[in-house]
Amino acid sequence: MLEExxxxxxxxxxxxxxxxxxxKKELQAVTADQEIQQRIRTFSQDKKDExxxxxxxxxxxxxxxxxxxGVVGTAILETSLIHGQEQPxxxxxxxxxxxxxxxxDxxxxxxxxxxxxxxxPKAIFILGTSVVAINNDDISTVILEMQEELPVKIISIYTDGFKSKAEINGIDIVLHALAKYILAxxxxKINIVDIISITESRKNLGELERLTGRLEIKCNIIPQFSCLDDITKAGRAEAAIAVNSDEAEVLLSGLQEKSGVKSIISRVPIGIEGTAAWLSALGDTFKSADRAHAVIEEEERFFAEYLKNKPFAGKKVFIALPIRPAAELALFLRGIGFEISGISAPYIDSLNKDALEILPDDLFIKIGGGQPFELANILGKIKPDFYIGTDGSAAWTAVLGIIPISVSQMTLYxxxxxxELIERLRQAQTANEFGNYLYKNDSLPYKTSWLKKSPDWYVKLEVK
Incomplete structure (x- = not known):
């Protein structure tokens, strides 16, 4: 892989x-063949790209x-990516x-x-855009020339924004560059584990670092919230485990190929079963299985009452997250009484389709990033009690009379x-005055004629 x-x-x-x-059953049939007949959208709204x-x-x-x-309009995206006081x-x-x-040039x-x-800086990344890709500008030659002039690593990130409809392709390109040019x-090996984090928040990583510490295993979290030296030295680790193996696959493969770092493949650490599986996989690899079992037993005592009494029995929830976290979250929510109305995920492929196995055959699944006009149509027909997603999608669901829960600013893992999720659900259920106000006094900007149509109206089989 790294030779490419x-x-x-x-x-x-x-x-x-x-x-x-x-x-879900139909989706499994669609993804079963080695060569998939793709579906395309003839109309698209509000979608991220690579x-x-x-x-x-x-x-x-x-x-x-x-x-x-590229043009300055592409770079202005960066202003939406600033986290707290840390400005890139x-x-x-x-x-x-x-x-x-x-x-x-x-x-x-x-x-x-x-x-x-x-x-x-210790490295300069040059990010390609659609304008440069269309013009076929020779970034590589410029890098070779500048590399002789300046004592710094200059790395091209070969994105263009139109060759792939899966936004995760941009993550793959970055991880490939890190593995090829930054990893040493x-x-x-030394007795540490690389934790590969791609999209998780600092709060979520803080919880995973706490649990890893309880197993007395030191961790090196990369590439999110790390410095270049952390990534360079990742090859020293005894093993690497991803928070979401689907997102981190390229870097896991790069660590194995370049430095022989063993990949630990496990479930996403969300909910009781997912977290226990993640900790058990770590414990087995680092010969701490007994300690992991003890930690799991101690931590799970808190949830015995919830799993027994099922406080949300009869309530319906719709989940909008990537497929692995969504499936693991669905399993946990079913354990405390919820009925899962549906799942919306940005993509599905051969790396994550196994996550579907824990979901009911008749569960409705929407695949595709963004597309709030489709979600509005779907949610209006399904009418769940709760919607769990990120900040961008959760806010407007209150207008439909659905209680929104955003996981962007909370610990989910x-x-x-x-x-925290159980407490957030309980609070939202008992104090939803603002949501009720929006439901009674506001409306979504979609015509009734659209909302009456099938939500997959613009999804068609690709004809080649």
Whole structure:
């Protein structure tokens, strides 16, 4: 894999599906063949692309500068990626019409020089955009020239924004570059574990770090919220475990290929069963199985009453998260009484379709990122009591009379996450005055004629 200049898109490499609506059983049939007949959207609304996801992940790595090679409008996406007080360092080459016709090599050189002279970073990432890809600008030649001039690693991130409909492809491209150019080769191992985090919040990682500490295992969390040295030295670890193995697959493979770091494949640590499986996998690998069993027993005592009394029996919930976390969360919510009305996930492919096994055959599943107009149609027909998703999608569901729960600013993973989610659900159920006000006084901007149609109206089989 690391010998390749570019990694293949998810559609070609893992048969990713980015448009589907129907039952879980039908989806399994769709993804069973080696060559999938793709579905496409003839109309699309509010969807992230691979450039956005690559930019988001690069923004979480310290000691680096990101240069967005394209028009300034693409770089302005960065303002939505700032977390708290930690502002990432980024530049735009700010291409204009003349640059797109005559070439933009000189602007790129100047931007690289300015970025290095001002910040002295340990690495500079040059992020490709659709304008540069269409013009076929030769970024590699510029990098070779600048690498001789400046004592810093300069790495191209080969995103273009239109060759893949799966936004996770941007994450794959970044992880491939990190594995190829940043990871160092190590032979002798030390007793630590690399925890691969791609999209999890600091709160979630804090809980997983707490649980790993209870097993007396030291951890190195990469690439999110890490510095370049943390990634460089990741090859020293005895093993690596991902929070979500589907998202982290490229880096796990890179660690194995370059430094012989063993990959621990486990379930996503959400809910009681998922967290126990994650801890058990760690304990087995690091010869701490007895300690892991004791920690699991102690932590789970808190939830015995909830699992016995099922406080949310009769309530329905719709989940909008990536497929692995969504499936694990659905399993936990069913354990405390919920009926799962449906799941919305951005994509499904050969790396994560096994997550469907724990879901009911007749469960409704929507595949595709964004598309709030489809979700509004679906939710209006299903009418769940609760909606669990991220900030961007959860806010407007209150207008439909659904109680929204956003997981963006809370702990969802581990035992603390399970406890916090139960408490958040109880509070939202008893104090939903604002949601009731929105339901009575506001409406979504979609015509009745659309809401009466089938929500998969714009999803069609691709014709080649």
């Amino acid at each position: 200049r570019k990694i293949l898109t998810r559609e070609k490499r893992t048969n990713a599906v980015t448009a589907y609506q129907g039952s 450039v956005y996801e690559a930019l988001r992940l690069l923004s979480e790595i310290g000691d680096t500068v990101v240069i967005v090679h 360092i980024w530049y735009s080459t700010n291409l204009d019409e003349r640059d797109t016709i005559l070439g933009s 000189e602007k790129l050189r100047d931007t690289v020089r300015r970025a290095y002279e001002k910040h002295q 080769e190590y032979g002798e 581990g035992y603390k996450g399970a406890a």
